[in-house]
Amino acid sequence: MDASQLNWLSATDAARAIRDGAISSEQLIEACLARIREAEPDVQAWQFLDPEHALRQARELDDRRRQGAPAGPLHGVPVGIKDIIDTTDMPTEDGTPLHAGRIPDDDATVVAMLRQAGAVIMGKTVTTECAYFHPGKTRNPHNPEHTPGGSSSGSAAAVAAGMVPLALGSQTNGSTIRPAAFCGVYGFKPTHGLVPRGGMLRLSRALDHVGLFARSIEDIALLGEQIVGFDERDPDTRPRARPPLVATAAGDPPMPPRLGFVRGPAWERVDKETEEAFAELAESLGEALEQLELPLPGDVLAWHRTLMEAEMAANLDLEWEKGRDKLSEPLRKLLERGRAVPALEYQRALARIPLLNDALADLFERVDAILTPAAPGTAPKGLGATGDPSFCTLWTLCGMPAISLPLMQGGNGLPLGVQLVGPRHGDARLLRTASWLVGQARGEAR
Amino acid sequence: MDASQLNWLSATDAARAIRDGAISSEQLIEACLARIREAEPDVQAWQFLDPEHALRQARELDDRRRQGAPAGPLHGVPVGIKDIIDTTDMPTEDGTPLHAGRIPDDDATVVAMLRQAGAVIMGKTVTTECAYFHPGKTRNPHNPEHTPGGSSSGSAAAVAAGMVPLALGSQTNGSTIRPAAFCGVYGFKPTHGLVPRGGMLRLSRALDHVGLFARSIEDIALLGEQIVGFDERDPDTRPRARPPLVATAAGDPPMPPRLGFVRGPAWERVDKETEEAFAELAESLGEALEQLELPLPGDVLAWHRTLMEAEMAANLDLEWEKGRDKLSEPLRKLLERGRAVPALEYQRALARIPLLNDALADLFERVDAILTPAAPGTAPKGLGATGDPSFCTLWTLCGMPAISLPLMQGGNGLPLGVQLVGPRHGDARLLRTASWLVGQARGEAR
Helix, strand or coil, rough: CCCCEEEEEEEHHHHHHHHHHCCHHHHHHHHHHHHHHHHHHCCCEECCCHHHHHHHHHHHHHHHHHHHCCCCCCCCEEEEECEEEEECCCCCCCCCCCHHHCCCCCCCHHHHHHHHCCEEEEEEEEECHHCCCCCCCCCCECCCCEEECCCCCCHHHHHHCCCEEEEEEEEEECCCHHHHHHCCEEEECCCCCCCCCCEECCCCCCCEEEEEEEEEEEHHHHHHHHHCCCCCCCCCCCCCCCCCCCHHCCCCCCCCCCEEEEEECHHCCCCHHHHHHHHHHHHHHHHEEEECCCCCCCCHHHHHHHHHHHHHHHCCHHHHHHHHCCCCCCHHHHHHHHHHHHHHHHHHHHHHHHHHHHHHHHHHHHCCCEEECCCCCCEEECCCCCCCCCCCHHHHHHHCEEEEEEEEEEECCCCCEEEEEECCCCCCHHHHHHHHHHHHHHHHCC | CHHHHHHHCHHHHHHHHCCCCCCCCHHHHHHHHHHHHHHHHHHHHHCCCHHHHHHHHHHEEEEEECCCCCCCCCCCCCCCCECCECCCCCCCCCHHHCCCCCCCCCCCCCHHHHHHHHCEEEEEEECCHHHHHCCCCEEECCCECCCCCCCCHHHHHHCCCCCCEEEEECCCCCHHHHHHHHHEEEECCCCCCCCCCCECCCCCCCCEEEEEEEHHHHHHHHHHHCCCCCCCCCCCCCCCCCCHHHHHHHHHCCCCCCEEEEEECHCCCCCHHHHHHHHHHHHHHHHHEEECCCCCCCCCCHHHHHHHHHHHHHHHHHHHHHHHHHCHHHHHHHHHHHCCCCHHHHHHHHHHHHHHHHHCCCCCHHCEEEEEEECCCCCCEECCCCCCCCCCHHHHHCCCCEEEEEECCCCCEEEEEEEEEEECCCHHHHHHHHHHHHHHHHHHHC
């Protein structure tokens, strides 16, 4: 492979090549930096990037390898980190001028885990303001007039543009699945509590998730395996066996998976083209797919809104008190609403989560995964907003694992994401089902 | 021992005697029932008691022992269960006419654990209305004109009156420590999350604890060891090693324990007599005790109130909606206040708990346990209220283990409780320190 194209290697292949001595981490980082120099003026994925710092990490990892030290699973492979995830060697500014220049005292747990696995922390990717609505500077790599989606805008765009093979983001509503779909990469939101959130900007304990971006399911699994674990800083993590994401995702399902097509609670927002594309996909899947009606016992979008607004108001209390004039109007309005939520309504919404999971559990007796659009359509034109998260809301509320697969395309040439959702803690099987579906789609298409 | 006095046996001795075949469970239950017949007209500790049902359990356990089946640690020993803890074979009415005649589908986790340990579930003990303010019928066994304390009134009184050696209660503010102190028995509130609350009336996830009553620390430890564990129904329990309560409580401390006398956030309510009694106790302990100033970063009583009111409003939402006219006025007023708490204030209070624990952690570098009164004085006269819980509030809020020791007496002849508090998950060591203190107090007094 031409050394200038190394940036397009998958993380899995790059890690193997580095381990085998076929390439150095420095060469890989050089290629990624060259690609960034080329594409960043259009894409603007990075909030902070110090090429020399990235190269220093790479050279140190190369030295260690040459001295015979054991190489971690991501030895020498660069990862982009959403700028709400703490790093001690780079600022973490959370997309708000209120946190400008902030350098955390500790790495986020996932960043520490990535360093442990040998990764190069490439830089900090652009987030919307406090991972909420107000967009950052990033544009869609497929068409700079369109939004990349948000709030993990830079992570999705950087992976799509070939700047890094892997990136971390977050999801409190649709902040991983949506930008992955809009940018045409794989985006994975694991089960709530599986990946620790210590050292990540907290918006909502109930809803926050770490999100993963890559250009293949194999890479999603590889990245995922490094960051699953118990964390004293995250009260929703538990000591438990690490799910074998890589091995399971690579394996064949023992039986052909059954998928359930679900319209979801915001279906009326779907665009014509997306509806038709999914009808075609359903047809091509034949008996592997059945239509499912969701047993929704109430207004799940409203419950999510109540939780998110109330918890964001508490978690951004200090920002409100000290600098609300420096917040965007949408965020200020959200915090105002959140501050007015009664504790009773908040607790009622919290109590819905286990009940809703119980109500949906039966679905997974009939199907291996739910299939539904990742968004109402392709990335909207314009950079003033990041698109509609409502096709992700229910799954985020339930803490179920979800993955966006870049399997289709809109008439405008922009990617159209297929979302697969599995039962809680069915992460490894969901990746396997996703691999199977990708194989089916490629087989059908070619 | 005269068979009619078996009811005064400790649980530890009774279990041993039954295991050895020296007495039968039936004999023990007969003695307890005789004592109940004698004292119940004055004390009124029981909400539900079916002597035949208790005897049937005893005979079955005796049969099993005679057939050589292995005997559990509480084989044949009776335990009283507060009537907010679910039992499938007896009603659980929660002290409110709204739940009259309610028979749960499942045993509470702690009841199932007790049955597993071979205990006889003796009956259901009187609780205040929904374990809150409005008193039940129970009177103080030392003087029927005085309150037994609450909300675990019946459990404390039944153990004090020699009706059962062991009982379970609960504590959301001072509902175990206070009645134990007023009735002159040992009352123990383990670390939050150590004893599962599945199947217990939920008032507040943050504040609810299971409470334990016995007439010795040895018995508290024996009871405690049976009910510690992980419970899927209680999201605050964790799979963890069972602390060796019995062995540790029975052991000698490697060094003389150091105690810290703390006035606590409600000290201005203490009565003269109690203040003097504690000054004397402090003097007698000499260098083993030091005065400590609490580093309290705010109004902890208000934080507790906010949490309790907001969570009770959510957890008793249905009772409010369906039958608020059947609630007492104090409970109705509390729920009204709770329904008006803003989610922001509620979450702020919740977020105080870990910070408060951090602030107090340093104290336990200097001392093994905090020593403080269990209540502002002895049991108040009158049956219209159950006394002041405010000497327990801080420790309940922090989820720290606390034990009330019946070491002193007021001028009115009523018991005066000494409260010891340990660091979270220092339960076994707290029991050992308590044993040491009991030994000191007895040595000094005799």
